[in-house]
Amino acid sequence: MTLRRCLPGLVVLVLAALVILAWRIVPRTALPRHPPPRDASPLMPAIATAGVAQCAGRSCHGSLEPSHDHASWRMEYSLWTVYDPHARAFDTLRSDASRRMARRLGIHDGNAHEAPQCLVCHVGPAAAAPANGVHDATMVRERTFGIACAACHGCPDRWLDAHTRDGWSAKDAAAKQREYGLTNLNDPVVLVRTCAACHLGGPPGDGAIARDVNHDLIAAGHPALEFDAVALLARLPMHAKPRPRKTVQLAQLAPVATAEVALALLQYRAGSPATPWPEFAEYRCASCHHDLVEPSRRLAAEHRRPGSMVWETRYYLGLPSLPTLAELQRTLETQTLARHEVQSRAAALAEELRPLLDRAATLR
Numbered sequence: 001m002t003l004r005r006c007l008p009g010l011v012v013l014v015l016a017a018l019v020i021l022a023w024r025i026v027p028r029t030a031l032p033r034h035p036p037p038r039d040a041s042p043l044m045p046a047i048a049t050a051g052v053a054q055c056a057g058r059s060c061h062g063s064l065e066p067s068h069d070h071a072s073w074r075m076e077y078s079l080w081t082v083y084d085p086h087a088r089a090f091d092t093l094r095s096d097a098s099r100r101m102a103r104r105l106g107i108h109d110g111n112a113h114e115a116p117q118c119l120v121c122h123v124g125p126a127a128a129a130p131a132n133g134v135h136d137a138t139m140v141r142e143r144t145f146g147i148a149c150a151a152c153h154g155c156p157d158r159w160l161d162a163h164t165r166d167g168w169s170a171k172d173a174a175a176k177q178r179e180y181g182l183t184n185l186n187d188p189v190v191l192v193r194t195c196a197a198c199h200l201g202g203p204p205g206d207g208a209i210a211r212d213v214n215h216d217l218i219a220a221g222h223p224a225l226e227f228d229a230v231a232l233l234a235r236l237p238m239h240a241k242p243r244p245r246k247t248v249q250l251a252q253l254a255p256v257a258t259a260e261v262a263l264a265l266l267q268y269r270a271g272s273p274a275t276p277w278p279e280f281a282e283y284r285c286a287s288c289h290h291d292l293v294e295p296s297r298r299l300a301a302e303h304r305r306p307g308s309m310v311w312e313t314r315y316y317l318g319l320p321s322l323p324t325l326a327e328l329q330r331t332l333e334t335q336t337l338a339r340h341e342v343q344s345r346a347a348a349l350a351e352e353l354r355p356l357l358d359r360a361a362t363l364r
């Protein structure tokens with residue numbers, strides 16, 4: 001074998017060696033070996049809870065036309081963003097009305113859109129959680145979407161991945177709630193509790209602050225809340241495929257489930273040293289807001305003494321007549337109004353509602 005015949009082969013070999021050497025020596029900073037840690041940059045923060053973007057993909061829930069091949073329309077995001085009043089609930093906090101309200105309440109220089117006591121209902125409890133660095137930056141962006149999927153369907157941390165896998169649709173709704181935390185909105189009691197959490201209010205819990213439109217908020221300009229589950233659901237532009245909704249069960253269970261939520265709010269109002277007491281929003285507005293005339297036809301018709309306050313029983317009208325309910329009303333209207341007494345009577349009534357709900361569970 002002569003050198004001349006080997007030369008081309010040698011040249012190729014030397015070139016290959018050079019290329020390999022260069023490959024190993026030249027720093028390849030542009031191609032990181034590992035993806036950066038998720039919390040490394042403010043542009044890619046650690047996401048504690050999945051945001052709306054995770055639901056809004058065209059092939060997920062953001063399709064522009066309804067799917068007839070899947071369990072759901074696959075365009076829930078598209079419908080929600082255009083038609084659902086909840087998609088604009090954060091914008092409401094930036095309105096002049098909200099600014100005025102916040103200023104009257106002395107919160108955040110009139111920045112209602114940063115006030116936890118407003119965000120807790122106008123975005124959701126997670127948005128009102130205390131600020132914590134990087135997570136907070138994500139939260140601030142997420143807030144602009146208003147009341148989004150997670151506020152009604154539950155925190156997606158545990159079900160987001162699982163609900164795209166095979167076999168998911170075969171699981172029943174109760175198991176999806178138990179094992180993955182996906183709220184079972186098909187259960188009438190769960191549905192009422194979900195809507196009432198914001199449309200009626202509730203005590204603090206699960207790391208969230210209280211949701212309370214009390215008389216302070218009302219006097220500052222907030223609409224007084226009047227919760228009626230069946231009517232409210234009828235007004236919500238629905239993004240789900242019509243499925244046999246348990247209308248009869250809903251109508252029968254809603255009054256008890258509503259009273260249960262109202263009692264939890266009353267117990268919080270009476271039991272927390274930080275809340276105003278007596279809480280005027282528990283009473284009929286006209287007990288106090290009326291013309292002063294003598295004689296008063298209103299007082300005569302209701303057999304009331306001047307200056308007495310009437311408890312607003314709107315949320316308890318659907319209950320059977322229970323002695324504990326009458327006692328609670330007497331305490332709220334005629335007695336000393338001691339916080340602890342109201343609280344314990346409300347707790348006693350809540351205790352009586354539990355078997356009613358359990359018995360009704362056979363309807364579900």
Ligand code: HEC
Nearest residue numbers: 085088089092121122123124151194195198232233235236
């Ligand atoms: C996270 C709190 C929250 C939850 C949960 C919630 N809502 Fe709302 N809802 C609001 C707020 C706040 C508004 C007012 C939005 C605005 O105008 O800024 C609203 C407005 C509405 C409206 C339009 C106003 C009206 O009274 O007609 C309807 C209808 C409605 N909600 C129905 C429902 C139903 C049904 C559910 C349960 C499936 C529900 N909401 C759950 C907070 C909530």
Ligand code: HEC
Nearest residue numbers: 092097098101112117118121198199200201211212213223
């Ligand atoms: C307990 C939950 C809750 C809290 C807390 C709450 N809101 Fe609301 N807010 C609602 C609901 C529900 C509605 C819709 C009422 C309706 O349409 O009957 C609403 C309606 C409003 C509206 C009227 C919107 C319209 O289109 O007429 C404004 C303004 C508003 N809220 C501002 C605020 C501000 C500011 C705060 C904080 C100071 C606040 N809200 C706290 C639940 C809440």
Ligand code: HEC
Nearest residue numbers: 055061072076077080086147148149151152185186240241
């Ligand atoms: C105000 C509360 C609320 C919000 C916000 C909300 N949903 Fe819903 N969603 C419901 C209710 C109520 C149902 C009907 C549940 C039932 O009857 O079983 C439903 C049903 C669905 C269904 C059908 C579920 C099934 O089992 O058939 C899907 C899918 C869905 N929603 C996706 C979304 C997505 C995606 C978002 C966010 C863009 C969203 N929802 C926001 C209340 C809400």
Ligand code: HEC
Nearest residue numbers: 215218219220221224280281283284285286287288289309
């Ligand atoms: C126990 C008595 C009482 C009850 C019950 C009551 N309020 Fe008031 N309300 C007052 C007092 C006192 C003021 C302060 C009036 C003032 O400062 O001029 C007030 C102020 C207000 C204001 C501000 C108006 C203004 O000119 O300052 C509004 C709005 C309001 N209440 C609405 C309501 C609504 C709605 C209800 C029923 C959900 C209600 N109130 C129940 C006693 C009551």
